[in-house]
Amino acid sequence: MTLSDCRVLIVDDHAHNRALLAALLEGLSITLVEQAANGIEGLEKVARRRPDLILLDVMMPGMDGYEMCRKLRQTYSHSDLPVIFVTALDSPDERSACFAAGGTDMVAKPINGPEIASRVGVHLENRILLDRLRAFQERLSLELEAARAIQENLTPGQAELNRVGAATGTVIQAHAETSSELGGDFWSVRDDGDGHVVVLLADFAGHGVAPALNVIRLHTLFGRIAAAAAPHEAMVALNAELKALLPVGQYATALYGIFDARRGRFSFAGAAAPPFWIVQNGQARYIEASGPPLGAFQDAEYETQTVEIGPDAQLFLHSDALMESQVDGADIADEQVLAAWLVEDAGSGSLPRALAARFHRLLPGPPPDDLTMISIGAR
Template sequence: MAIPPLSLADCRVLIVDDNEFNRKSLSLVIRRAGITGIAFAENGQEGLAAVDRFRPDLVLLDVDMPVMNGLDMCRALRRTATHEALPVLFQTALDSDDEQVRCFEAGGNDFISKPIRPGECVARVRHQLERRKLFGDLAAFRERVQRELSHARAMQISLLPESRRLAEVAQRYGLTLDSHFQTSSELGGDFWGIYPLGDRRLAVLMIDFAGHGITAAINTFRLHTLIDRFPMQHVTPSQWLMQLNAALKDVLPTGQFATAFFGILDLATDTLTFAAAGSPNPVLGTPAAGGGARIRLLDSAGLVLGVSHRATYADQSHRLPRGGFLFLYSDALIECPGEQAGPIGQDAVPDLVREALAGDRQHPLRPMMEHFYARSRLPLGDDLTAVWIARRA
């Protein structure tokens, strides 16, 4: 099916030529392309004024004119940001290679030779105007998409715990809470949240949907609508994950899934109980003799969410006394390559934590992220979320 040509009825063309006969002849020719918005100027100086006044979509510009020639006028246009992309179609009686080079070096887009050949003139004018229309439409489309993506990103950020909320939870439970969230593009598939379950218990959830971008972000919105359907009180982490898994299986398209960590911290018993669905192994730190910390990776194996209604999950319990910490992160931390080396890998995370603690004992997430980004190839190939939860000594 042939694509119909673009309508040029709303286009404006400025003809700059010191010869009245040439101006009239060109206007008659380009009307064949359906163009009725035509203005005239007799030299480059008048032409510059007409460009600002008439706002043409194309300038048909003679090379040799008094007062200011076409080459100088075109150079002046290209020095102005407003007109640097305005199509300029030179017309010249000299059809030599040197003349063409002069026109292009002055900033022209194309040229036609005198005497004017109507068919060629219409074709070149139409080509420049259609090109300008297509680029304009593309720029407008891109601007609209960027605006909508920006709004969507703001909505996605609003799903995450805000700084004031984290400060309130940290104060209430005697914690240090730091987080980092960075998508690989405008939108991402990571999600995390923290949920008070009374005066001495709170839950933490981290989920990473497969992929990134718009599709993964839509899944985080789906997730947000599901979380409130399943109260976290009076169920074990494994039971809660099973409920969430069943719900996600019903709404996720085939081939999409998520890794997850869901834990409940009981401050009365100094216990962290969690269940996992294939998430990166969390780091648990507990106070050691001499003021240091015993740091180890926890096992977070489990079937990813959203692939089977029959999936089951197991609970693990570990001591997390005062002075201890839990570090959660999405797989971008261990899978994104560096500029000079490959990914750091799962086994290197404890050492990354130790180095960060040596740099800032109270807020180690900051130096940890600085180290990660200093070695990483940007932009990241995946979304990165990192959460530091420490009990104050």
């Protein structure tokens, strides 16, 4: 859109004033000009097709400029439809009345060509910039919505969780939400073909597009890892790939584990991840998952550890937003608080959803960081 594409409405009861203003607009290459002799006629023309700017006289028969502008502002904001009063009334009170009625700007009669040209040019250029910004925002919103849908498809839906659970003798539930349109958390589960659940939960540093792209990278890499690989071997492989791909300063915390429901055993390797939890017999205990973050160091080493899990226990993994989000300057939960929540909600039917409900009762709205929670237990 350029000035030549803009449409201007001139509202003045004197034909020679309208003709003079139209000639000045033509000098700005503005040829889409309509004219009206009073406020009533002006409103009718706006209703048929909204202009990009109105040049409006004050003193007119039938309906004056003040009344017309007040009626316009019931529908259109200043950014939607700028109105420049062109009036012989030039006292401070009269100027104030123009702005009180909803005017965007004003110029005094007798008409000064360069002043009119300058003010019209400024307001129309602003209008053009706003239109471009709105178009950009709409396009960006659509693109982010599409990207979010793609990202959501990278993680298992409930049908896939049920399938993996049936193949491994487990019940798997999850809850995930992002702090913005695109998230930096990645999680996935799969069965290894031998009755074990393979789980990965990772959290890329930062927010926005870069972490979201890294999530797609990690999804691809997770698919390449052999299902039978030991957790430390999987982490070494993921680290080597991410180190080659990520720019300096980008990395991920992660937990990679293999859950054997038949033997009641969870083998895992951590990469600076938050601790995970075992909930059993009315108690909740956490297990540290230390290790260097993924993608930060070339020759990072990881260790496979194993913990025993009883037949009626639930394994609970979460990203750091669950404990590190703050309310009134304090973390939303420490280890004692989270342990109490886990025990109280262990029989809720879905530990992740129950914890999410607690989280949002304390902190309504989108979380300040991506929030991911996974629970796994034997059937």
